[in-house]
Amino acid sequence: xxxxxxxxxxxxxxxxxxxxxxxxxxxxxxxxxxxxxxxxxxxxxxxxxxxxxxxxxxxxxxxxxxxxxxxxxxxxxxxxxxxxxxxxxxxxxxxxxxxxxxxxxxxxxxxxxxxxxxxxxxxxxxxxxxxxxxxxxxxxxxxxxxxxxxxxxxxxxxxxxxxxxxxxxxxxxxxxxxxxxxxxxxxxxxxxxxxxxxxxxxxxxxxxxxxxx
Amino acid sequence: xxxxxxxxxxxxxxxxxxxxxxxxxxxxxxxxxxxxxxxxxxxxxxxxxxxxxxxxxxxxxxxxxxxxxxxxxxxxxxxxxxxxxxxxxxxxxxxxxxxxxxxxxxxxxxxxxxxxxxxxxxxxxxxxxxxxxxxxxxxxxxxxxxxxxxxxxxxxxxxxxxxxxxxxxxxxxxxxxxxxxxxxxxxxx
Numbered sequence: 001x002x003x004x005x006x007x008x009x010x011x012x013x014x015x016x017x018x019x020x021x022x023x024x025x026x027x028x029x030x031x032x033x034x035x036x037x038x039x040x041x042x043x044x045x046x047x048x049x050x051x052x053x054x055x056x057x058x059x060x061x062x063x064x065x066x067x068x069x070x071x072x073x074x075x076x077x078x079x080x081x082x083x084x085x086x087x088x089x090x091x092x093x094x095x096x097x098x099x100x101x102x103x104x105x106x107x108x109x110x111x112x113x114x115x116x117x118x119x120x121x122x123x124x125x126x127x128x129x130x131x132x133x134x135x136x137x138x139x140x141x142x143x144x145x146x147x148x149x150x151x152x153x154x155x156x157x158x159x160x161x162x163x164x165x166x167x168x169x170x171x172x173x174x175x176x177x178x179x180x181x182x183x184x185x186x187x188x189x190x191x192x193x194x195x196x197x198x199x200x201x202x203x204x205x206x207x208x209x210x211x212x213x
Numbered sequence: 214x215x216x217x218x219x220x221x222x223x224x225x226x227x228x229x230x231x232x233x234x235x236x237x238x239x240x241x242x243x244x245x246x247x248x249x250x251x252x253x254x255x256x257x258x259x260x261x262x263x264x265x266x267x268x269x270x271x272x273x274x275x276x277x278x279x280x281x282x283x284x285x286x287x288x289x290x291x292x293x294x295x296x297x298x299x300x301x302x303x304x305x306x307x308x309x310x311x312x313x314x315x316x317x318x319x320x321x322x323x324x325x326x327x328x329x330x331x332x333x334x335x336x337x338x339x340x341x342x343x344x345x346x347x348x349x350x351x352x353x354x355x356x357x358x359x360x361x362x363x364x365x366x367x368x369x370x371x372x373x374x375x376x377x378x379x380x381x382x383x384x385x386x387x388x389x390x391x392x393x394x395x396x397x398x399x400x401x402x
Contacts, residue, residue, distance in 0.1 A: 020284065
C-alpha cells in the first residue's frame, strides 16, 4: 500500500483516546499483594508471635526497612517506563543504597559469627519457604503491573520487567517478613536478596513478550 | 517558509501532533507524512541492503506504532525524543527479526533529516486490499477509508456503537497493513 494512502487511513482513525489507567493497575496490584499477605499470614504461616518485641532489635528492623525500601523505591519509578523516551531514572542509586545496606548488615553479622556456625547461620531453617512464598506472592502482582505497562509504549522491556519484578519482590518480602522469625542478617541478607531477585529475573524474561508492540 | 519553520522542526511537529490529537485530520496527516519521511531516511540509511518492500514495510510499521501509541506522548514534553524512542525500538525490533540488528547505530537517529521521498511500491491497490478484509472490519474500513464517511455516519449505517466502529476500523487498518505486506507482488511495475 502507498504510504500516503496508509497515512490517510490512519488520520481517519483519530478517536480521542482516554489515558490508560496505569494507576488503577498499580492500585489493583497493591490490593492483590495485601490480600496475598493476609492469606499467607492469616490463614497460612501466621504472624510471628514475638513480632512487636523482635522488631525493636536493629537487624530485625532492617529486614523490614530494606525490603520495604526496595519495593517502594523501585516501584515508584516504574510508571516512568510507560513512556517510550524515558532514559535514566536514578533507579540504580536506589537499588545500590538498599544493596549496600544489606551488604553492610551481612558483613557486620559475618564479623561477629563464630567460624564454626557460619554455615548454619547462613542456611537457617526456612530458606526454601522464604524463597517460594516470596516468588509465589510476587508473580500475580508482577503480571498485573506488566499488563498495566502494556498499555504504554515501553522501549526497554527486559529492564522494565526486571525492575518491576524486583520492586514487587521487595514488597512481597516485606509482607513475608511479618511471619519470618529468622533475624540473622547472614540468613536474610542472603536469602531475601535471592528471593527478591527471582521475580526480577522472571520479569526480565516475560516482559519482552507482554510489553511487545 | 522561514528558516526556523522546517517541517521537521520540533515546534512544527509538536503543533501538528497536538492539533491532530485534538481531531484535526489534516494536521495529523501532515505530521505523519513528515515523520514517515524522517523514518524512511533512517531506514534507508541503516538498512539500505533490504528490498524496497521490506524497508517500506518497516516504515509503515513504525508509523502504525506511533499512531497506536500516540496516547503515550505527554503534551508538555518534546515530541522528537518520543518519536526517536519509538522509531528506534521498532526499527531495531524489525531488523533483528530480519537478522540485521548489527546494522543499526542507535545514536545516529537524531541527526537524520528527511530523506527524499522514496518511490513507494504498490503491491495491490487499496480497494483490492480492503476487499481482502472480512466481516465488520471490512465494512467499516470500506465506509470510512474509501467512501469517506465519518465514524458517526458509519455507526448509524451499520447500526453499531461508535466505539465498536473505532475498534473495528483500527483493527482493520492493522490487518490491512499486514495484508499489504504479505500480498503477492502482482500489479507491481
